[in-house]
Amino acid sequence: MRFVGSLCLVMALAVAVPMIAQEGFPLTGTWSGDYGTSAKEGDRTQTTLILSWDGSKIQGLVDPGPDSAKIKAAALDSTKWTVHMEYDMKDASGKLVPFVVDGTLQNPASRHNRMVVGRYVHGSKKGDFKIKMD
Amino acid sequence: MRFASLTAGALFLSLAPIAFGQQAAPAQNQGRGVGQGLAAPPNGAQQGARGQDGQAGGRGGRGGQAAAGPAEPTPRWPDGKPRLGALPGQPGGLWNGGGSTADATTPYQPWAKAVSDDRRANAMEPHTRCKPSGGPRQFATPYGVEILEMRDLQRVYIFDNGGPHTFRTIYTDGRAHPADLAPSYYGHSVGRWEGDTFIVDSVGFNEKMWIDRGQAPHTEKLHIIEKFTRTDMNSMSYELTVEDPGAYTATWSRTSQMSYRAGSELFEFICQDNNLAPELLVGTHEKVDRSSVIVP
Numbered sequence: 001m002r003f004v005g006s007l008c009l010v011m012a013l014a015v016a017v018p019m020i021a022q023e024g025f026p027l028t029g030t031w032s033g034d035y036g037t038s039a040k041e042g043d044r045t046q047t048t049l050i051l052s053w054d055g056s057k058i059q060g061l062v063d064p065g066p067d068s069a070k071i072k073a074a075a076l077d078s079t080k081w082t083v084h085m086e087y088d089m090k091d092a093s094g095k096l097v098p099f100v101v102d103g104t105l106q107n108p109a110s111r112h113n114r115m116v117v118g119r120y121v122h123g124s125k126k127g128d129f130k131i132k133m134d
Numbered sequence: 135m136r137f138a139s140l141t142a143g144a145l146f147l148s149l150a151p152i153a154f155g156q157q158a159a160p161a162q163n164q165g166r167g168v169g170q171g172l173a174a175p176p177n178g179a180q181q182g183a184r185g186q187d188g189q190a191g192g193r194g195g196r197g198g199q200a201a202a203g204p205a206e207p208t209p210r211w212p213d214g215k216p217r218l219g220a221l222p223g224q225p226g227g228l229w230n231g232g233g234s235t236a237d238a239t240t241p242y243q244p245w246a247k248a249v250s251d252d253r254r255a256n257a258m259e260p261h262t263r264c265k266p267s268g269g270p271r272q273f274a275t276p277y278g279v280e281i282l283e284m285r286d287l288q289r290v291y292i293f294d295n296g297g298p299h300t301f302r303t304i305y306t307d308g309r310a311h312p313a314d315l316a317p318s319y320y321g322h323s324v325g326r327w328e329g330d331t332f333i334v335d336s337v338g339f340n341e342k343m344w345i346d347r348g349q350a351p352h353t354e355k356l357h358i359i360e361k362f363t364r365t366d367m368n369s370m371s372y373e374l375t376v377e378d379p380g381a382y383t384a385t386w387s388r389t390s391q392m393s394y395r396a397g398s399e400l401f402e403f404i405c406q407d408n409n410l411a412p413e414l415l416v417g418t419h420e421k422v423d424r425s426s427v428i429v430p
Contacts, residue, residue: 023342024341025245025351026249055380078244078247108252
Protein backbone atom coordinates (compact mmCIF):
# COMPACT_ATOMS: atom_id res chain seq x y z
CA MET A 1 0.00 0.00 0.00
CA ARG A 2 2.79 2.37 0.94
CA PHE A 3 4.60 1.50 -2.27
CA VAL A 4 1.51 2.22 -4.32
CA GLY A 5 1.03 5.54 -2.57
CA SER A 6 4.63 6.50 -3.19
CA LEU A 7 4.33 5.51 -6.81
CA CYS A 8 1.26 7.72 -7.20
CA LEU A 9 3.07 10.63 -5.58
CA VAL A 10 6.15 10.28 -7.79
CA MET A 11 4.03 10.09 -10.91
CA ALA A 12 1.95 13.07 -9.90
CA LEU A 13 5.10 15.10 -9.30
CA ALA A 14 6.53 14.04 -12.64
CA VAL A 15 3.45 15.41 -14.34
CA ALA A 16 3.25 18.55 -12.22
CA VAL A 17 6.83 19.84 -12.51
CA PRO A 18 6.70 20.96 -16.13
CA MET A 19 3.59 23.04 -15.37
CA ILE A 20 5.27 25.42 -12.94
CA ALA A 21 7.99 26.97 -15.01
CA GLN A 22 8.52 30.64 -14.24
CA GLU A 23 10.73 32.53 -16.65
CA GLY A 24 10.03 36.13 -15.66
CA PHE A 25 11.01 37.97 -12.50
CA PRO A 26 13.00 35.35 -10.60
CA LEU A 27 11.15 35.68 -7.28
CA THR A 28 7.63 35.62 -8.68
CA GLY A 29 5.82 32.50 -7.61
CA THR A 30 5.12 30.28 -4.65
CA TRP A 31 7.96 29.24 -2.40
CA SER A 32 8.01 26.71 0.39
CA GLY A 33 10.63 25.58 2.88
CA ASP A 34 11.53 25.99 6.47
CA TYR A 35 13.62 27.89 8.98
CA GLY A 36 14.88 27.23 12.46
CA THR A 37 17.48 27.76 15.12
CA SER A 38 18.99 24.35 14.48
CA ALA A 39 18.67 21.40 12.14
CA LYS A 40 16.72 19.39 14.73
CA GLU A 41 13.24 18.57 13.53
CA GLY A 42 11.61 20.19 16.55
CA ASP A 43 13.37 23.45 15.88
CA ARG A 44 12.14 23.79 12.30
CA THR A 45 9.12 25.78 11.17
CA GLN A 46 7.55 25.25 7.78
CA THR A 47 6.87 28.36 5.76
CA THR A 48 5.24 29.32 2.48
CA LEU A 49 5.73 32.59 0.63
CA ILE A 50 3.78 33.85 -2.36
CA LEU A 51 5.79 36.58 -4.04
CA SER A 52 5.06 38.85 -6.95
CA TRP A 53 6.66 41.77 -8.77
CA ASP A 54 4.73 44.88 -9.75
CA GLY A 55 7.52 46.38 -11.80
CA SER A 56 9.09 48.38 -9.00
CA LYS A 57 8.71 46.42 -5.80
CA ILE A 58 8.32 42.91 -4.49
CA GLN A 59 5.04 42.14 -2.80
CA GLY A 60 3.85 39.02 -1.13
CA LEU A 61 2.13 37.01 1.51
CA VAL A 62 3.80 34.76 4.05
CA ASP A 63 2.04 31.65 5.32
CA PRO A 64 -1.40 32.28 3.81
CA GLY A 65 -4.06 31.58 6.41
CA PRO A 66 -5.09 32.91 9.83
CA ASP A 67 -1.62 34.12 10.80
CA SER A 68 -0.45 35.26 7.41
CA ALA A 69 1.89 38.21 7.09
CA LYS A 70 2.34 40.70 4.31
CA ILE A 71 5.80 41.44 3.01
CA LYS A 72 6.69 44.88 4.36
CA ALA A 73 9.94 45.29 2.45
CA ALA A 74 11.85 43.13 0.05
CA ALA A 75 14.68 43.56 -2.40
CA LEU A 76 16.56 41.53 -4.97
CA ASP A 77 20.07 42.62 -5.87
CA SER A 78 20.54 41.03 -9.26
CA THR A 79 24.26 41.85 -9.33
CA LYS A 80 24.82 39.34 -6.53
CA TRP A 81 21.43 37.61 -6.50
CA THR A 82 20.99 38.52 -2.85
CA VAL A 83 17.51 38.68 -1.32
CA HIS A 84 16.31 40.73 1.62
CA MET A 85 12.80 40.42 3.07
CA GLU A 86 11.05 41.91 6.08
CA TYR A 87 7.69 41.06 7.57
CA ASP A 88 6.09 40.69 11.00
CA MET A 89 5.41 37.27 12.48
CA LYS A 90 4.07 36.24 15.87
CA ASP A 91 6.62 34.98 18.35
CA ALA A 92 5.99 32.28 20.94
CA SER A 93 4.04 34.72 23.13
CA GLY A 94 1.80 35.74 20.24
CA LYS A 95 3.35 39.14 19.87
CA LEU A 96 4.11 40.41 16.37
CA VAL A 97 7.83 40.95 15.95
CA PRO A 98 9.91 41.69 12.88
CA PHE A 99 11.10 38.73 10.83
CA VAL A 100 14.07 39.59 8.65
CA VAL A 101 15.56 37.32 6.00
CA ASP A 102 18.86 37.83 4.21
CA GLY A 103 19.77 35.20 1.71
CA THR A 104 20.99 34.36 -1.74
CA LEU A 105 18.93 33.35 -4.71
CA GLN A 106 20.44 30.14 -5.98
CA ASN A 107 19.94 28.86 -9.52
CA PRO A 108 18.03 32.01 -10.47
CA ALA A 109 17.08 30.77 -13.91
CA SER A 110 16.37 27.20 -12.92
CA ARG A 111 12.81 26.01 -13.17
CA HIS A 112 13.26 23.08 -10.83
CA ASN A 113 15.86 24.00 -8.28
CA ARG A 114 15.48 27.70 -7.60
CA MET A 115 16.07 28.45 -3.93
CA VAL A 116 16.60 31.24 -1.45
CA VAL A 117 19.10 30.18 1.18
CA GLY A 118 20.23 32.39 4.02
CA ARG A 119 19.67 33.48 7.59
CA TYR A 120 16.75 34.92 9.49
CA VAL A 121 16.26 36.97 12.63
CA HIS A 122 12.93 36.83 14.44
CA GLY A 123 13.03 38.82 17.65
CA SER A 124 15.57 37.12 19.84
CA LYS A 125 15.79 34.05 17.64
CA LYS A 126 17.91 33.54 14.59
CA GLY A 127 18.97 30.69 12.38
CA ASP A 128 19.02 29.39 8.85
CA PHE A 129 16.28 29.93 6.28
CA LYS A 130 15.69 27.97 3.12
CA ILE A 131 12.83 28.07 0.64
CA LYS A 132 12.45 26.54 -2.78
CA MET A 133 10.23 27.63 -5.63
CA ASP A 134 7.28 25.26 -5.98
CA MET B 135 -6.11 -1.20 -1.76
CA ARG B 136 -7.88 -2.12 -4.97
CA PHE B 137 -8.69 1.54 -5.60
CA ALA B 138 -5.09 2.57 -4.99
CA SER B 139 -3.82 -0.11 -7.33
CA LEU B 140 -6.26 0.92 -10.01
CA THR B 141 -5.24 4.55 -9.57
CA ALA B 142 -1.57 3.67 -9.84
CA GLY B 143 -2.28 1.57 -12.89
CA ALA B 144 -4.20 4.34 -14.57
CA LEU B 145 -1.46 6.85 -13.84
CA PHE B 146 1.17 4.49 -15.17
CA LEU B 147 -0.76 3.87 -18.34
CA SER B 148 -1.33 7.59 -18.83
CA LEU B 149 2.40 8.22 -18.58
CA ALA B 150 3.58 5.20 -20.48
CA PRO B 151 3.17 6.75 -23.92
CA ILE B 152 5.47 9.57 -22.84
CA ALA B 153 8.28 7.22 -21.95
CA PHE B 154 7.59 4.51 -24.46
CA GLY B 155 6.03 6.46 -27.26
CA GLN B 156 8.02 4.90 -30.08
CA GLN B 157 5.75 3.73 -32.83
CA ALA B 158 6.53 2.15 -36.11
CA ALA B 159 7.37 4.82 -38.63
CA PRO B 160 5.05 5.10 -41.59
CA ALA B 161 6.37 3.15 -44.51
CA GLN B 162 6.60 6.25 -46.65
CA ASN B 163 9.13 7.77 -44.28
CA GLN B 164 11.39 4.83 -43.79
CA GLY B 165 14.92 5.37 -44.87
CA ARG B 166 14.42 9.07 -45.42
CA GLY B 167 15.09 10.37 -41.95
CA VAL B 168 18.08 12.27 -40.74
CA GLY B 169 19.08 10.45 -37.59
CA GLN B 170 16.80 9.72 -34.64
CA GLY B 171 14.19 8.38 -36.97
CA LEU B 172 13.21 11.84 -38.11
CA ALA B 173 11.32 11.71 -41.34
CA ALA B 174 12.29 14.02 -44.14
CA PRO B 175 9.69 16.71 -44.56
CA PRO B 176 7.84 17.03 -47.80
CA ASN B 177 7.89 19.92 -50.21
CA GLY B 178 11.58 20.52 -50.08
CA ALA B 179 11.77 21.69 -46.48
CA GLN B 180 14.88 19.72 -45.77
CA GLN B 181 15.92 18.66 -42.33
CA GLY B 182 19.17 20.07 -41.09
CA ALA B 183 21.57 18.90 -38.47
CA ARG B 184 20.48 19.20 -34.90
CA GLY B 185 20.30 22.83 -34.10
CA GLN B 186 20.34 25.14 -31.15
CA ASP B 187 16.68 24.54 -30.59
CA GLY B 188 17.68 21.23 -29.08
CA GLN B 189 15.60 19.27 -31.50
CA ALA B 190 16.67 17.01 -34.25
CA GLY B 191 16.56 18.91 -37.43
CA GLY B 192 16.65 22.14 -35.43
CA ARG B 193 17.48 24.81 -37.95
CA GLY B 194 17.97 23.12 -41.19
CA GLY B 195 17.24 23.98 -44.73
CA ARG B 196 13.98 25.72 -45.30
CA GLY B 197 13.25 24.51 -48.76
CA GLY B 198 11.14 26.34 -51.26
CA GLN B 199 12.38 28.61 -53.95
CA ALA B 200 15.04 31.15 -53.25
CA ALA B 201 14.43 34.53 -54.76
CA ALA B 202 16.09 34.91 -58.14
CA GLY B 203 16.38 38.31 -59.75
CA PRO B 204 14.26 41.27 -58.77
CA ALA B 205 11.42 40.35 -56.46
CA GLU B 206 7.91 40.63 -57.74
CA PRO B 207 5.80 43.43 -56.31
CA THR B 208 3.78 43.05 -53.15
CA PRO B 209 0.82 40.76 -53.84
CA ARG B 210 -2.50 42.36 -53.06
CA TRP B 211 -6.11 41.52 -52.41
CA PRO B 212 -8.75 42.94 -54.78
CA ASP B 213 -9.29 45.81 -52.34
CA GLY B 214 -5.64 46.76 -52.58
CA LYS B 215 -4.49 45.53 -49.18
CA PRO B 216 -1.27 43.51 -49.24
CA ARG B 217 -1.55 39.77 -48.95
CA LEU B 218 0.44 38.45 -46.02
CA GLY B 219 0.44 34.85 -47.13
CA ALA B 220 0.55 32.73 -50.23
CA LEU B 221 -1.20 33.42 -53.50
CA PRO B 222 -4.13 31.40 -54.82
CA GLY B 223 -3.06 28.60 -57.07
CA GLN B 224 0.45 28.51 -55.65
CA PRO B 225 1.73 25.77 -53.40
CA GLY B 226 2.24 28.04 -50.43
CA GLY B 227 5.08 29.81 -48.77
CA LEU B 228 6.67 30.37 -45.39
CA TRP B 229 8.23 33.36 -43.69
CA ASN B 230 11.57 33.19 -41.92
CA GLY B 231 13.45 35.66 -39.78
CA GLY B 232 12.16 38.56 -37.77
CA GLY B 233 13.09 37.18 -34.37
CA SER B 234 15.58 39.85 -33.35
CA THR B 235 14.74 41.67 -30.15
CA ALA B 236 16.80 43.24 -27.41
CA ASP B 237 20.40 44.38 -27.63
CA ALA B 238 22.86 46.43 -25.62
CA THR B 239 20.75 49.54 -25.98
CA THR B 240 17.63 47.96 -24.54
CA PRO B 241 16.45 49.74 -21.36
CA TYR B 242 16.52 46.76 -19.04
CA GLN B 243 15.64 46.88 -15.40
CA PRO B 244 18.63 45.45 -13.50
CA TRP B 245 17.00 42.10 -12.80
CA ALA B 246 15.99 41.70 -16.44
CA LYS B 247 19.53 42.40 -17.62
CA ALA B 248 20.86 39.84 -15.14
CA VAL B 249 18.33 37.25 -16.27
CA SER B 250 19.15 37.98 -19.91
CA ASP B 251 22.85 37.45 -19.19
CA ASP B 252 22.09 34.24 -17.35
CA ARG B 253 20.00 32.97 -20.24
CA ARG B 254 22.79 33.60 -22.70
CA ALA B 255 25.18 31.67 -20.49
CA ASN B 256 22.91 28.73 -19.82
CA ALA B 257 20.51 28.62 -22.77
CA MET B 258 17.76 26.57 -21.21
CA GLU B 259 15.06 27.87 -23.46
CA PRO B 260 11.45 26.74 -22.98
CA HIS B 261 11.21 26.25 -26.74
CA THR B 262 13.57 23.31 -26.42
CA ARG B 263 11.05 21.79 -24.04
CA CYS B 264 8.33 22.08 -26.64
CA LYS B 265 6.69 25.11 -25.05
CA PRO B 266 4.85 27.52 -27.32
CA SER B 267 6.77 30.71 -27.99
CA GLY B 268 4.81 33.93 -28.12
CA GLY B 269 5.59 37.23 -29.78
CA PRO B 270 8.65 37.50 -32.02
CA ARG B 271 9.98 34.11 -30.93
CA GLN B 272 7.24 32.58 -33.01
CA PHE B 273 9.06 33.70 -36.15
CA ALA B 274 12.40 32.27 -35.07
CA THR B 275 11.23 28.68 -35.09
CA PRO B 276 12.79 26.20 -37.47
CA TYR B 277 11.38 26.16 -40.98
CA GLY B 278 9.47 29.42 -40.58
CA VAL B 279 5.80 30.18 -40.19
CA GLU B 280 2.77 30.35 -42.40
CA ILE B 281 0.56 33.43 -42.21
CA LEU B 282 -3.00 32.66 -43.14
CA GLU B 283 -5.53 35.46 -43.61
CA MET B 284 -9.12 34.31 -43.08
CA ARG B 285 -10.86 37.43 -44.26
CA ASP B 286 -14.34 35.96 -44.08
CA LEU B 287 -13.78 34.96 -40.45
CA GLN B 288 -11.98 38.22 -39.68
CA ARG B 289 -8.91 36.68 -38.19
CA VAL B 290 -5.34 35.93 -39.14
CA TYR B 291 -3.53 32.80 -38.07
CA ILE B 292 0.21 32.42 -37.72
CA PHE B 293 1.16 28.77 -37.79
CA ASP B 294 4.43 27.54 -36.34
CA ASN B 295 6.17 24.62 -37.87
CA GLY B 296 8.77 24.07 -35.16
CA GLY B 297 8.24 23.91 -31.44
CA PRO B 298 4.95 22.35 -30.38
CA HIS B 299 3.34 22.86 -33.80
CA THR B 300 0.83 25.41 -32.63
CA PHE B 301 -0.65 28.64 -33.90
CA ARG B 302 -1.54 32.16 -32.88
CA THR B 303 -4.91 33.76 -33.59
CA ILE B 304 -5.09 37.47 -34.42
CA TYR B 305 -8.60 38.85 -34.35
CA THR B 306 -9.33 41.47 -37.00
CA ASP B 307 -13.03 42.00 -36.27
CA GLY B 308 -12.46 45.13 -34.25
CA ARG B 309 -12.76 43.56 -30.84
CA ALA B 310 -10.76 44.86 -27.89
CA HIS B 311 -8.65 42.82 -25.53
CA PRO B 312 -10.73 41.18 -22.79
CA ALA B 313 -10.60 43.06 -19.51
CA ASP B 314 -9.68 40.01 -17.45
CA LEU B 315 -7.30 37.79 -19.37
CA ALA B 316 -5.84 34.58 -18.06
CA PRO B 317 -2.15 34.78 -19.02
CA SER B 318 -1.21 32.43 -21.84
CA TYR B 319 1.73 31.58 -24.06
CA TYR B 320 0.56 33.55 -27.10
CA GLY B 321 -1.45 36.11 -25.21
CA HIS B 322 -4.39 37.80 -26.89
CA SER B 323 -3.82 39.49 -30.25
CA VAL B 324 -5.93 41.93 -32.21
CA GLY B 325 -4.95 43.28 -35.62
CA ARG B 326 -5.80 46.19 -37.87
CA TRP B 327 -4.51 47.77 -41.06
CA GLU B 328 -2.93 51.18 -41.38
CA GLY B 329 -2.17 51.71 -45.05
CA ASP B 330 -0.01 48.80 -46.17
CA THR B 331 0.99 47.85 -42.63
CA PHE B 332 -0.74 45.19 -40.57
CA ILE B 333 -0.52 46.13 -36.90
CA VAL B 334 -0.92 43.50 -34.22
CA ASP B 335 -1.43 44.44 -30.59
CA SER B 336 -0.93 41.68 -28.02
CA VAL B 337 -1.27 41.42 -24.24
CA GLY B 338 -1.99 38.68 -21.73
CA PHE B 339 1.25 36.73 -21.93
CA ASN B 340 2.30 34.30 -19.22
CA GLU B 341 5.84 34.08 -17.87
CA LYS B 342 6.42 30.47 -18.85
CA MET B 343 8.04 31.21 -22.19
CA TRP B 344 10.60 33.48 -23.79
CA ILE B 345 9.60 35.97 -26.48
CA ASP B 346 12.95 35.44 -28.20
CA ARG B 347 16.05 33.32 -27.83
CA GLY B 348 16.81 34.78 -24.44
CA GLN B 349 17.64 38.43 -24.83
CA ALA B 350 14.39 39.88 -23.57
CA PRO B 351 12.91 38.63 -20.28
CA HIS B 352 9.34 39.71 -19.71
CA THR B 353 6.60 39.76 -17.10
CA GLU B 354 2.84 39.40 -17.31
CA LYS B 355 2.72 43.15 -17.89
CA LEU B 356 4.12 42.62 -21.37
CA HIS B 357 2.41 44.50 -24.19
CA ILE B 358 3.82 44.15 -27.67
CA ILE B 359 2.97 45.81 -30.95
CA GLU B 360 4.11 44.18 -34.17
CA LYS B 361 3.99 45.94 -37.52
CA PHE B 362 4.11 43.76 -40.63
CA THR B 363 4.78 45.53 -43.92
CA ARG B 364 5.21 43.34 -46.98
CA THR B 365 7.46 45.46 -49.14
CA ASP B 366 7.59 43.06 -52.09
CA MET B 367 6.74 39.45 -52.84
CA ASN B 368 9.65 38.08 -50.84
CA SER B 369 10.23 40.66 -48.10
CA MET B 370 8.45 41.73 -44.96
CA SER B 371 9.53 44.46 -42.60
CA TYR B 372 8.83 43.42 -39.02
CA GLU B 373 8.82 46.16 -36.41
CA LEU B 374 8.52 45.09 -32.80
CA THR B 375 7.66 47.45 -29.96
CA VAL B 376 7.90 46.15 -26.41
CA GLU B 377 6.28 47.75 -23.42
CA ASP B 378 6.77 45.96 -20.12
CA PRO B 379 7.11 48.11 -17.02
CA GLY B 380 7.86 44.95 -15.07
CA ALA B 381 11.11 44.35 -16.94
CA TYR B 382 12.10 47.57 -18.75
CA THR B 383 12.45 51.20 -17.81
CA ALA B 384 11.05 52.42 -21.13
CA THR B 385 9.31 51.22 -24.25
CA TRP B 386 11.71 49.97 -26.93
CA SER B 387 11.53 48.92 -30.54
CA ARG B 388 13.44 46.84 -33.02
CA THR B 389 13.00 46.34 -36.74
CA SER B 390 14.11 43.29 -38.64
CA GLN B 391 13.38 41.63 -41.96
CA MET B 392 11.54 38.48 -42.82
CA SER B 393 12.00 36.63 -46.07
CA TYR B 394 9.45 34.61 -48.00
CA ARG B 395 10.17 31.16 -49.35
CA ALA B 396 7.60 30.46 -52.01
CA GLY B 397 6.93 26.78 -52.44
CA SER B 398 7.66 25.83 -48.85
CA GLU B 399 4.82 24.32 -46.92
CA LEU B 400 4.26 23.30 -43.36
CA PHE B 401 4.83 19.67 -42.57
CA GLU B 402 4.23 17.59 -39.49
CA PHE B 403 6.87 18.42 -36.93
CA ILE B 404 6.24 17.03 -33.48
CA CYS B 405 8.64 18.53 -30.98
CA GLN B 406 8.08 15.83 -28.41
CA ASP B 407 9.31 13.21 -30.82
CA ASN B 408 13.03 13.25 -31.50
CA ASN B 409 13.61 15.85 -28.82
CA LEU B 410 17.20 15.74 -27.68
CA ALA B 411 16.37 17.13 -24.28
CA PRO B 412 13.84 14.64 -22.92
CA GLU B 413 15.08 15.16 -19.38
CA LEU B 414 13.95 18.75 -19.53
CA LEU B 415 10.45 17.74 -20.51
CA VAL B 416 9.96 16.05 -17.18
CA GLY B 417 12.14 18.39 -15.22
CA THR B 418 14.80 16.11 -13.86
CA HIS B 419 17.95 17.76 -15.20
CA GLU B 420 19.27 21.27 -15.15
CA LYS B 421 21.51 20.93 -18.17
CA VAL B 422 20.97 19.37 -21.55
CA ASP B 423 23.08 16.25 -21.84
CA ARG B 424 23.78 15.94 -25.54
CA SER B 425 26.35 13.22 -25.04
CA SER B 426 23.90 10.41 -24.40
CA VAL B 427 22.65 8.13 -27.09
CA ILE B 428 19.19 9.15 -28.22
CA VAL B 429 16.76 6.29 -28.62
CA PRO B 430 13.90 7.43 -30.85
